[in-house]
Every structure is written in C-alpha cells, then in structure tokens.
Amino acid sequence: xxxxxxxxxxxxxxxxxxxxxxxxxxxxxxxxxxxxxxxxxxxxxxxxxxxxxxxxxxxxxxxxxxxxxxxxxxxxxxxxxxxxxxxxxxxxxxxxxxxxxxxxxxxxxxxxxxxxxxxxxxxxxxxxxxxxxxxxxxxxxxxxxxxxxxxxxxxxxxxxxxxxxxxxxxxxxxxxxxxxxxxxxxxxxxxxxxxxxxxxxxxxxxxxxxxxxxxxxxxxxxxxxxxxxxxxxxxxxxxxxxxxxxxxxxxxxxxxxxxxxxxxxxxxxxxxxxxxxxxxxxxxxxxxxxxxxxxxxxxxxxxxxxxxxxxxxxxxxxxxxxxxxxxxxxxxxxxxxxxxxxxxxxxxxxxxxxxxxxxxxxxxxxxxxxxxxxxxxxxxxxxxxxxxxxxxxxxxxxxxxxxxxxxxxxxxxxxxxxxxxxxxxxxxxxxxxxxxxxxxxxxxxxxxxxxxxxxxxxxxxxxxxxxxxxxxxxxxxxxxxxxxxxxxxxxxxxxxxxx
Numbered sequence: 026x027x028x029x030x031x032x033x034x035x036x037x038x039x040x041x042x043x044x045x046x047x048x049x050x051x052x053x054x055x056x057x058x059x060x061x062x063x064x065x066x067x068x069x070x071x072x073x074x075x076x077x078x079x080x081x082x083x084x085x086x087x088x089x090x091x092x093x094x095x096x097x098x099x100x101x102x103x104x105x106x107x108x109x110x111x112x113x114x115x116x117x118x119x120x121x122x123x124x125x126x127x128x129x130x131x132x133x134x135x136x137x138x139x140x141x142x143x144x145x146x147x148x149x150x151x152x153x154x155x156x157x158x159x160x161x162x163x164x165x166x167x168x169x170x171x172x173x174x175x176x177x178x179x180x181x182x183x184x185x186x187x188x189x190x191x192x193x194x195x196x197x198x199x200x201x202x203x204x205x206x207x208x209x210x211x212x213x214x215x216x217x218x219x220x221x222x223x224x225x226x227x228x229x230x231x232x233x234x235x236x237x238x239x240x241x242x243x244x245x246x247x248x249x250x251x252x253x254x255x256x257x258x259x260x261x262x263x264x265x266x267x268x269x270x271x272x273x274x275x276x277x278x279x280x281x282x283x284x285x286x287x288x289x290x291x292x293x294x295x296x297x298x299x300x301x302x303x304x305x306x307x308x309x310x311x312x313x314x315x316x317x318x319x320x321x322x323x324x325x326x327x328x329x330x331x332x333x334x335x336x337x338x339x340x341x342x343x344x345x346x347x348x349x350x351x352x353x354x355x356x357x358x359x360x361x362x363x364x365x366x367x368x369x370x371x372x373x374x375x376x377x378x379x380x381x382x383x384x385x386x387x388x389x390x391x392x393x394x395x396x397x398x399x400x401x402x403x404x405x406x407x408x409x410x411x412x413x414x415x416x417x418x419x420x421x422x423x424x425x426x427x428x429x430x431x432x433x434x435x436x437x438x439x440x441x442x443x444x445x446x447x448x449x450x451x452x453x454x455x456x457x458x459x460x461x462x463x464x465x466x467x468x469x470x471x472x473x474x475x476x477x478x479x480x481x482x483x484x485x486x487x488x489x490x491x492x493x494x495x496x497x498x499x500x501x502x503x504x505x506x507x508x509x510x511x512x513x514x515x516x517x518x519x520x521x522x523x524x
Contacts, residue, residue: 055284055291062281063294066267067301075305078329080145081110082307083137084130087262088203089161090153091312096130098400099322102393103330104128132202135268135302136275148305149326152262152454153312155447159440162207162258163248164424169198170211174418179216183209202272203257210253214243215419234431235422242422246436249443255286263292263446266299292446299446300453309457319397321462328390 084100086092110126131137138146153161176182190197198204218241222228232238236245248254256271264270269278269285285291303309308326310318416423441448 052288055288058277059281059284059291059294062277063298066298075147075307076325077147078307078326078333079147080127081141081147082128082326082330083141083146083148084128085135085137085148085150085265086130086132087150087152087158087265088132089158089165090151091315092130092151094401094404095151095310095322097404098397099319099327099393100128100130102388102396102400103327103334132272134265134270134273136273136278138268139274147307148302149308149310149322150266150303150306151310151312151318152451155262155444155451156437156440157312158262158447159249159258159444160245160429162203162261163245166204166207166211167215167242167419167424168412168415169204169208170215171415171418173212174215174219178220179213182212182216202270203261206253206257206271211243215241218242230421235424235428236432236436238422241419245432246439249436249440255443256282259443260292260446263296263299263450266302266450267295268302269295296446296449299450303450303454303457309454309461311455311458314458317462318458320394323390323394323397325461327393331388331390331393 082100082104084092084096086096104127108127110129129137129141138148173182173186176185186199190199199208218239222240228240230238230240235242238244239247249259261270264282268275269282271279271282273279273282281295285295308322310322312318
C-alpha cells in the first residue's frame with residue numbers, strides 16, 4: 026500500500042508530461058499544415074492589372090453585407106439572364122471550361138476560383154463591421170426559422186420544407202451557405218422553446234430585451250458561444266476570403282480551418298492570405314459606406330461592364346432586361362413564400378426582372394445609378410414587410426437598432442474577441458476602400474458617355490466625398506480667378522504710371 030502511494034505522484038507527473046508532449050506535437054503538426062498552406066497561397070502570382078475587368082466577374086458575397094442589393098440593383102441590370110452562370114448562389118453546377126457565362130454570384134468561398142479560369146476572372150466583394158454582421162446573421166437565422174412556426178410541430182415543418190424545395194424551380198435559403206446550417210439549427214431551437222412554453226402553460230417573459238428572451242428565442246450570448254457559430258459565423262469573412270469555410274473546394278481547407286479553430290494563434294496566417302485576396306480584387310466595398318460604395322461600384326465596375334458588353338456586341342443589341350433565361354440565380358425563399366400563403370399573407374418575393382426599367386442597349390453609368398436608387402427602395406420595403414411578418418410569430422421578441430443598445434458591453438466585447446480576424450480584415454478593407462475612392466476620383470477611365478472617371482463621378486453620381494472634392498475644386502478655381510484679376514489690375518496701374 027505504501028509503495029502504491031509513493032508511485033501516485035510519479036504516475037501523475039508521467040501523465041502530465043505525456044499529455045504535454047501530445048499537445049505540443051498536435052500544435053506543431055497544425056502549425057506545419059497551416060504554414061505550408063499559407064506559403065502556397067501567398068506564392069500565387071498576382072494579376073498584372075487587377076483594375077481591368079476580365080471576361081468573368083466573380084462576386085464573392087459575404088453573407089449579411091448587402092450583397093443582395095448589388096446583385097438585384099446593379100448586376101441584374103448589367104448582365105442578361107443568359108450571361109449568368111447557372112445556379113449561382115449554390116454549389117457549382119456547370120463546367121467552367123465549357124460554359125460561356127460572364128457573371129458568377131455566390132456565397133461559396135474563394136476556393137471557387139479553383140473551378141474557374143483564374144486568368145480570365147475578376148473578383149469583387151463587400152465587407153461589413155464584424156459586430157454588425159454577427160448581429161445580422163443571428164437575426165436573419167431567427168427570422169427565416171420563425172416562418173416555419175405556422176406548423177404545429179417541427180416534424181411537420183421539416184417535411185413541408187422538403188416537399189416545397191423539391192417542387193420549386195427557384196433557389197431556397199436552405200440550399201445556400203451558411204443558412205443551410207444556421208436556419209435548421211434555429212428552427213429546431215424555436216420549436217423546442219415553443220413546446221417548453223406550452224408544457225409550462227405560461228407565456229410569461231422574464232426579459233424585455235429581445236436578445237435575451239430565452240423563453241422564446243436563443244439568447245445572443247448563447248448563440249455566439251455555440252460550437253456551430255464558432256465554426257460557421259465567427260471570422261466568417263476571413264475564412265471565406267481565404268477559402269477555408271466548411272463549404273470549401275480546397276482539399277486541405279478543412280484541416281487548416283480546424284487547426285485555426287483549435288489554436289487561435291495560427292489565425293494570423295489565414296489573415297495574411299485573406300488580405301492578399303482583397304489586394305487582388307477589382308473592387309472592395311463597405312456596407313457602412315453605402316453611398317460611396319455604390320457610386321464607386323457603378324463607376325469602377327459598372328462602367329467597364331457597359332463598355333465591355335457594347336464592344337463585344339457592336340452589331341447586336343443587348344437583349345431586353347426582362348428576357349427569360351434557363352438559369353436561375355434569384356435569391357429566393359420558396360419555402361418561406363409558400364409558408365406565407367398558408368397563413369393568408371402576401372407573397373413578398375422580389376424578382377429582379379420586376380425592378381429593371383431600362384434596356385441594356387441604352388445603359389449608362391448615370392442611368393445605372395438612377396435605377397439603383399429606385400431598386401434599393403423597393404428591396405428595403407419588401408425586406409421590411411417580410412421581416413415584420415416573420416417576427417410576429419415570435420412576439421414580443423423583435424430586433425431593431427434601438428434594441429441593440431440593450432445588449433451589454435460585455436457581450437459586444439466577446440463578439441469582437443471571437444471575431445478578431447474579421448476585425449483586422451475589416452480595417453484592412455477600409456484602407457483599400459479609401460485608396461480605391463481616391464483613385465476613382467483622380468484616375469481617368471473612358472466610359473460609354475465619353476467622360477473621364479472624374480467627370481463621370483461628378484456628373485453621374487456625387488457621393489459625399491465627391492461633393493467635397495468638387496467644392497474644393499470650385500474654391501481653388503475661384504481663388505485662382507481672384508488672383509488673376511488682382512494681377513491684371515496691378516498691370517494696368519503700372520501701365521498707366523509709365524504713360
């Protein structure tokens with residue numbers, strides 16, 4: 026017995042040492058995997074002229090950044106249905122080497138480029154403040170899941186969704202990353218909480234903060250700390266830019282992502298890769314700087330699409346905007362639309378063809394921006410109506426910007442901490458955006474209207490920065506004119522003295 030007691034400390038120490046070596050060995054193996062992948066990714070050659078639009082435009086849509094607006098209000102006006110790659114916003118359903126399409130819009134990550142002709146592809150994207158993006162992802166997951174609460178139970182809701190998806194020709198939210206993971210998760214949670222309220226026989230709500238009404242919805246704090254959110258939501262923009270989401274086409278992506286999730290310090294390698302991806306893009310927009318981003322997109326991307334299309338179709342007019350196509354890339358929620366009909370409510374699906382007024386043969390940057398303004402208003406009304414209908418089913422829980430003030434600072438700090446890579450990537454994107462904005466003001470670019478890029482921005486659409494620059498330019502011209510008058514007047518006086 027005494028001998029056994031003496032051996033206990035030795036056994037404990039041995040176990041600790043073995044476990045320590047195992048941890049170090051696991052980290053070392055992960056570090057090698059991530060470093061090898063990073064070296065390969067950073068070693069890829071950059072495009073010679075990233076500012077020139079190539080044959081295929083790949084819009085890498087980071088969820089909850091406003092990309093849907095760009096898709097419907099810009100890209101659907103610039104490209105005809107036959108120009109779109111089949112089944113955008115879904116897994117790749119075409120052979121890029123044989124398919125002659127000019128536009129690909131998808132939630133898939135950067136790894137999609139491995140399936141495309143990289144040397145002929147230009148990429149664009151939009152980033153958003155990480156805290157706001159997490160809030161929006163949380164709210165949207167609940168909003169879509171709440172539409173299923175019209176059913177008596179989860180089994181009925183799941184079966185109905187499956188039947189509707191199989192019959193509908195459009196795209197379903199449940200087919201799109203990351204909602205195909207997040208919405209079923211939230212749907213199951215909402216039904217579970219509703220069933221628990223029925224068992225209690227009470228609808229008493231303990232909190233007036235919709236982000237912590239645990240009797241009705243999953244509290245935000247619980248959401249952000251769940252393994253599903255850690256794997257899919259947090260640092261989602263960085264992982265998407267790097268091409269290592271759980272939806273990736275890169276064979277090594279899943280091992281790299283798991284290593285980064287396990288050892289936080291390795292995230293810096295992924296961040297380097299994501300930054301390089303942004304550097305190589307034709308355009309990087311910001312959700313928060315909406316007006317400037319839209320104006321820049323129209324002048325940097327839109328103008329080139331117009332010029333490129335007119336050039337390639339000099340003898341053939343563009344097809345009308347409402348031409349039907351066999352390709353389906355509408356961001357639609359067929360299961361939600363049918364659910365609305367079941368409760369006697371109006372179908373609020375937005376079809377992009379209803380929002381287009383101009384024929385592409387007459388499209389200009391000025392007309393593009395003009396139609397964009399009307400289009401975005403319609404989209405916002407539609408989204409607001411659908412959101413209101415959905416959230417009624419989880420009343421009194423509701424989400425608004427004023428309600429976010431009720432969220433404790435501790436929770437906000439935790440979101441920032443969990444999304445540190447995205448925080449740094451967003452700041453990097455802001456610098457790129459600022460540089461893009463300055464270049465778009467001072468570097469000429471020929472448009473179909475015969476204006477330089479500077480003239481195009483001033484004449485077609487003045488962002489806040491453009492207005493300020495115009496004012497400064499006017500002030501400079503005024504000062505120069507004043508000095509010229511002073512000089513001429515002085516010369517006259519000198520001339521009179523000589524006479």
